[in-house]
Amino acid sequence: MKAYVEMSREELLSLKASLEEEFKTEEAKGLSLNMARGKPGASQLALSMPMLDVINSGSDMKTLLGNDTRNYGDWDGIGECRQMLADMMEVKKDNVIVCGNSSLNIMYDTVARSMIRGVNGSTPWCKLDKVKFLCPVPGYDRHFKITELFGIEMINIPLGEDGPDMDLVEEYVNNDSAVKGIWCVPKYSNPTGITYSDEVVKRFANLHPKAEDFRIFWDNAYCIHHIYDEIQDEIPNILEECEKAGNPDMVYIFASTSKVSFPGSGVSAIATSAANIEYIKQHMTVQIIGHDKINQLRHVRFFKDIDGLKAHMKKHADILRPKFEAVLDMLDSELNGLGIGDWIKPRGGYFISFNAMPGCAKAIVEKCKKLGVVLTGAGATYPYGKDPEDSNIRIAPSFPTPEEMREATKIFTLCVKLATVEKLLGE
């Protein structure tokens, strides 16, 4: 295997000719494969179908405390569901509010509330000239879309293998009072799959924010979403660490069962300090009388407790692992030694993040599309959809079958090769 950058112009031209031949062959197949979004596949959805039987017309609809889940009440969720999600989020039940079907919606609401009314008594962000958020990149496009919608200025922070560049985070947070938040996916990060190191988590907890209303938006979306039994990432409890560091109110933790039970029909939760909960309560009890408690009951009756959740996640892992491995094996066998891309082998989560040679990502996604393989748009993993290097591509292996993933990844590597050769030839 010769690295592309070491090839002569002649070698590149000859390589290009053969890749173009291959491209034509693939184009003729008229495939249709989608690696764009982190959607669970059909066999994963099937795992939770028995959940639809546990609540039926013969069920006792009362909570452990005797409240009727069919009627108004329990604005912060039924006790047993709060306990189960607290265990999932590794916090205390008192710190948890169980909400509707979407943790993204809780994040949106949290930013919206800060915009309109401020944070625990601070000036509403919409009254300030400038509000900034730090955005570890590559990151989750839907986070960035929320802050973009609200006109919040986003600042890129490089994300390494152990978390965001904390020197930079500290510099911004501790010195700029316009910096009000940071988006984090601390475990099996979207999209790179990395998990924050203990040191990074502790440095987060020990920030000295210039703005009293600075908050960490800790989206622990993949807290129990391991791919392997034998290696499971763990992170320190950020809420406890913040307390210890004298910053008890600095973090909001978000999670959901969207990729445990059903996307769109799961339950979500926010975990935070007592003071933050009190402030959220002032809003949430005006916003809504209560969330869907029958669905909360359905989840608790089915999963029972954290052990039930974990056992269920092993079944998801068994389905996802071959799909991840199909991608990783193909990337290895097709690209190793060529020096035209790198990626991290994730131990959990929903994505594989690929870094192409700078200036190639858009071209790769374009080429894949021509061959019937849909990828997340290049740049989507950056604020404003702008990857300054035009390098990062997010691969979502969950929806297609392993066989389809192998085929799609083969096509992807072909497009990586061709786009890189064209780049090197200055085309």
Add this chain to the structure above:
Amino acid sequence: MKAYVEMSREELLSLKASLEEEFKTEEAKGLSLNMARGKPGASQLALSMPMLDVINSGSDMKTLLGNDTRNYGDWDGIGECRQMLADMMEVKKDNVIVCGNSSLNIMYDTVARSMIRGVNGSTPWCKLDKVKFLCPVPGYDRHFKITELFGIEMINIPLGEDGPDMDLVEEYVNNDSAVKGIWCVPKYSNPTGITYSDEVVKRFANLHPKAEDFRIFWDNAYCIHHIYDEIQDEIPNILEECEKAGNPDMVYIFASTSKVSFPGSGVSAIATSAANIEYIKQHMTVQIIGHDKINQLRHVRFFKDIDGLKAHMKKHADILRPKFEAVLDMLDSELNGLGIGDWIKPRGGYFISFNAMPGCAKAIVEKCKKLGVVLTGAGATYPYGKDPEDSNIRIAPSFPTPEEMREATKIFTLCVKLATVEKLLGE
């Protein structure tokens, strides 16, 4: 029966003594009855229990268009549920977005969105010095709480038997650019039970708002919530009327199945013009990936269509009617001719609104509490919880049994009498 105001001081004192005797007897009983909130009773909840069987592990989970309700997609709701709720709201399917479990939450979101980003391109309301809402009174406390939370100034508009005082509404809306909205419950109004006349609806549609971003918040919460078979109120289609009047974007209509299926586990929707839907879409697709489509499917599979919904509502009416009549009969037999209160006999909805002699409402609620009968706080039906007359009390007859309602209303009338006598005696 002698009217209280015609009684001499001696007569009042003697009446007071006997009422106080009665009060002591009731106090000794140590009752506990709740007429505070519009909660469906247990027998109403039982009506929808079979809905929990229609979706189970053996169900086809696909929509009519073949989309999997268990996965992401259909941000605006599944087609068949949009159609069913469109029929319920008497609008076209294209004008409907089906959301989560709470129409109140959609209203909150709609105000929040206007605060932060404005209305279809207008200046965000949070950037304006003053934003005002018109509030027909007495009205729904949760509406007023939303506008209060956002610091919006609320202006009382008297609500008559055919709707709000439209002369006043027109004066404000057509001349004051700070007036951005009005809260309306057009059918079986909360709490008076009145329905807007055709003329009132048409005058709404024909407003000439000074503010381009003025909107009518048309909470059609009780659109199919009749109490009688033989008399059912109907109102003109406000969306069509607004279109005809050249104000196509002026109204947002809200509704839900909270009092059709289960409070907290129903489905809700907003209906509005294509231009408004397009603007809402910009936000909603950032706010959430999608609402709970399995619950949408459950509702459609159970109710089937608008006829199924209407047939179901007849069963609710059969349960609610005796409760309303228990209250009305008791009010009639105990208070008629005394000139110490008036009320309207509603033909639908969830409430009976009682107007005491000015200055008596708080005292009545207080006295009821002492006897173990919980009522909505006096003043709750007014913005800021301030009833300038201290007269209006909302009675919610749905939760207790008819027998309990009779007993509670008996106590209520006793407290009305005693409070009024004390008032007349200048105590």
